[in-house]
């Protein structure tokens with residue numbers, strides 16, 4: 001299978017580090033609010049990747065972190081004057097309900113950041129010992145980006161003279177970033193460690209969880225394209241500083257709404273719940289999120305949901321079709337089935353070209369709906385569609 005690797009900026013033949021097994025790290029949601037369908041575009045694309053790897057016979061070991069302790073989450077809890085747990089519990093539950101509605105396969109592990117604070121402090125400590133990190137005068141611990149070959153993923157190379165100025169994120173240029181942010185014991189959201197009272201920076205979260213659950217060598221790290229810099233660049237630096245390795249980075253392009261990125265900041269987002277309230281089904285949403293190639297921006301429209309509805313009705317009709325003639329399997333039908341399989345697989349092997357795979361798929365559905373099929377043919381058509389559905393995940397009854 002060919003997969004586009006952000007690290008090398010080209011399609012590469014995918015070979016996992018261990019035979020037959022793929023270790024996949026996917027950056028999960030920050031549970032300070034509902035996830036919107038722009039977030040779910042990424043999760044559905046990763047689901048397609050996971051499902052196709054399984055279809056090819058790989059065993060997939062997937063980890064998705066739940067970020068329940070970053071600055072945004074803390075900020076929201078403070079503003080609303082409620083316990084951090086109350087906020088994160090509510091949105092974590094909503095997240096799991098939504099991924100179930102969208103038929104996204106479960107990862108093997110969903111570690112919560114808050115439950116792994118010691119592992120993050122230990123990683124920061126280890127990096128200090130190795131000379132890849134330093135303390136500032138306030139006791140914050142920073143990763144020294146000059147200590148590794150920093151910038152290979154995003155192309156953002158650090159200047160040689162760099163100072164750590166702030167623990168806040170800077171999205172413009174390569175700089176030292178916070179591993180452990182000092183705070184005093186009487187503050188809420190503060191943990192004690194050998195580095196003193198404080199809390200971990202975001203990038204150390206994913207690096208520590210990935211090390212804990214997948215080990216030092218990871219096949220694929222995946223997330224939305226906005227994570228390339230600084231998050232994945234920083235996570236990669238941490239991983240390499242402790243002798244680890246990431247082979248492939250797979251990034252999913254944004255979902256657009258009227259030509260602009262759907263985001264919380266622009267306030268132009270839709271949640272799944274909201275779309276379902278308008279009378280659309282989770283399957284229709286899944287199909288729209290899935291049907292365009294993950295390396296192209298997806299323009300989300302309600303017209304696309306209407307088209308998806310018609311496609312799924314045709315699929316359901318074909319799956320429920322009764323035989324209309326006697327006799328066995330004709331060559332014409334056998335050939336159509338074989339060429340669907342060939343085209344579908346070869347498209348998906350080419351960097352998950354789901355658009356080409358689905359063109360063949362819907363063409364086949366239409367053709368078979370029009371054909372008068374025998375009992376044997378109906379059975380074979382159904383078997384084929386259900387087998388390909390291990391990849392597409394369109395045949396299910398939500399909720």
Ligand SMILES: [Zn+2]
Pocket residue numbers: 026027028206231235
């Ligand atoms: Zn992450």
